[in-house]
Amino acid sequence: MKKLLALILVAALPAYAATVGTPAPDFALESVAAQTVKLSQYRGKYVVLEWVNPECPYVRKHYGSANMQRLQKDYTARDVVWLSINSTRAGHHEYKQPAEMAAWTKQMNAAPSATLLDPKGVAGRAYGARTTPHMYIVDPKGMLAYAGAIDDKRSTDPEDVKSAKNFVRAALEELLAGKPVSDASTSPYGCSVKY
Amino acid sequence: MKARTFVLWGLVVAAIAAAGGAWWQFAWRTEHAARVVTEHAEAELVAARDAAEPGQRLLVALRLKAAPGWHTYWRNPGDSGQPTSIEWKLPAGFSAGPIRWPVPQRLPIGPLANYGYAGEVLLASEIRVPAGAAGGVRLAARARWLVCNPERCIPESGELSLELPTGRGGPGKWGPAFEAIRLPQPPPADWKLAARREGDNVLLEVRGCEEPALYFFPYEEGKVEHAAPQGLECTGAGVRLAIPVSSQPVGEFTRATGILAARGGRAYEIDVPIEGAPPSR
Numbered sequence: 001m002k003k004l005l006a007l008i009l010v011a012a013l014p015a016y017a018a019t020v021g022t023p024a025p026d027f028a029l030e031s032v033a034a035q036t037v038k039l040s041q042y043r044g045k046y047v048v049l050e051w052v053n054p055e056c057p058y059v060r061k062h063y064g065s066a067n068m069q070r071l072q073k074d075y076t077a078r079d080v081v082w083l084s085i086n087s088t089r090a091g092h093h094e095y096k097q098p099a100e101m102a103a104w105t106k107q108m109n110a111a112p113s114a115t116l117l118d119p120k121g122v123a124g125r126a127y128g129a130r131t132t133p134h135m136y137i138v139d140p141k142g143m144l145a146y147a148g149a150i151d152d153k154r155s156t157d158p159e160d161v162k163s164a165k166n167f168v169r170a171a172l173e174e175l176l177a178g179k180p181v182s183d184a185s186t187s188p189y190g191c192s193v194k195y
Numbered sequence: 196m197k198a199r200t201f202v203l204w205g206l207v208v209a210a211i212a213a214a215g216g217a218w219w220q221f222a223w224r225t226e227h228a229a230r231v232v233t234e235h236a237e238a239e240l241v242a243a244r245d246a247a248e249p250g251q252r253l254l255v256a257l258r259l260k261a262a263p264g265w266h267t268y269w270r271n272p273g274d275s276g277q278p279t280s281i282e283w284k285l286p287a288g289f290s291a292g293p294i295r296w297p298v299p300q301r302l303p304i305g306p307l308a309n310y311g312y313a314g315e316v317l318l319a320s321e322i323r324v325p326a327g328a329a330g331g332v333r334l335a336a337r338a339r340w341l342v343c344n345p346e347r348c349i350p351e352s353g354e355l356s357l358e359l360p361t362g363r364g365g366p367g368k369w370g371p372a373f374e375a376i377r378l379p380q381p382p383p384a385d386w387k388l389a390a391r392r393e394g395d396n397v398l399l400e401v402r403g404c405e406e407p408a409l410y411f412f413p414y415e416e417g418k419v420e421h422a423a424p425q426g427l428e429c430t431g432a433g434v435r436l437a438i439p440v441s442s443q444p445v446g447e448f449t450r451a452t453g454i455l456a457a458r459g460g461r462a463y464e465i466d467v468p469i470e471g472a473p474p475s476r
Contacts, residue, residue: 017442057350093346121306128442130274130307147443154277156341156350187417187445191348192275195305 017128024138025126029116032102047081053132055094056191057156065158072111084112087124088194121195131190146171148186231353235262235342240357243373246364250326256319265344266313269299273309273421277341284335288325298377298462308422379454379464390451392471402433406457413453417445
């Protein structure tokens with residue numbers, strides 16, 4: 001019975017996951033520093049959600065090239081909150097314990113405001129997170145302003161970072177300047193989230 | 196002493212030059228391999244015929260075989276992944292058409308789904324052989340693919356080549372495999388297709404259709420919820436397929452363009468305009 005229930009829970013993303021232009025779902029997740037972090041505690045600020053998995057070659061492209069770290073540093077310096085979320089299920093080959101995830105973040109010289117673990121995939125499913133990386137931007141009113149890819153070159157080649165159009169940077173610049181986002185919904189690329 | 200050192204150095208330089216020359220030749224010859232075998236896949240170029248006939252078209256395919264439990268991706272990979280790509284390196288006068296993508300499989304993984312190929316797939320392109328081709332041809336390509344299983348994903352690539360004599364030739368060893376490639380067909384003449392947007396679905400009406408099961412594989416990404424089931428209802432005149440629209444759509448969903456797959460290996464290529472504006476949220 002439990003297995004059947006688990007199967008039913010696993011088998012479906014919510015019928016309609018978060019949509020650009022509507023309220024971003026709240027969540028409460030444990031950070032790698034064992035603190036409970038809620039999206040709603042950041043109401044009044046821009047929040048970037050970055051779905052991450054250190055084992056994914058597409059994530060490695062953006063961290064190996066320091067692209068992700070640069071974005072994190074540039075925008076946390078401008079009072080944007082950056083939350084890196086790992087929704088890999090406990091028991092999966094690529095699951096990382098909090099200490100491992102913290103160590104990786106440090107090793108990468110990454111600068112998120114917090115690194116959150118979502119081993120039950122609750123936040124991932126609420127956002128319809130499909131890939132790593134999969135990027136979202138929530139505005140100060142709690143509305144979802146961007147969902148999709150980090151940039152427009154689907155590849156694992158770090159060389160492509162330089163010439164790619166970075167959708168997250170472009171959207172944040174538009175939002176911080178009070179302009180509408182030109183590309184608010186793009187096709188995310190990466191490995192599948194390991195629910 | 197000085198003379199001997201000079202001679203010794205001369206010999207060393209000569210040896211390096213010779214080795215370098217030999218290495219360069221070796222590197223050029225092995226730069227493209229007949230077959231690339233990685234831990235998770237096998238890749239080679241295969242031709243439908245055993246010779247390249249001058250002035251004619253020849254089907255040449257990337258034969259990509261993922262290891263058991265692993266898969267590669269269709270032109271729309273679904274929720275994640277990356278389509279296989281082929282960059283042809285052809286002699287002067289030759290040209291290659293686009294990949295003719297065989298009907299994909301739906302590959303569910305938890306709450307997500309991909310579109311691709313478990314096991315082997317032949318991704319064929321039409322190569323135009325110039326009228327003046329003679330003395331044999333060497334076709335080369337750089338193929339890139341992402342091969343995944345539920346545990347992980349590995350990007351791989353191969354520099355491949357295929358040598359063929361010029362001439363009329365015959366079907367060759369791979370002829371039957373090319374015949375067996377499952378490509379979508381035009382829909383039956385007596386089918387009438389129409390599509391309209393209704394709430395969170397696109398309803399595809401297929402009048403004259405009696406298929407008990409259908410699935411729509413969209414060519415475009417960011418239009419359909421790839422993991423969601425597509426409900427099929429019988430109507431008086433045929434069937435109606437409810438295709439869930441993506442909750443994070445990319446661009447407007449104005450045409451249902453892609454493959455309508457039925458049971459028994461039947462699959463049809465469709466391109467149907469979708470009536471009705473998206474609902475305001």
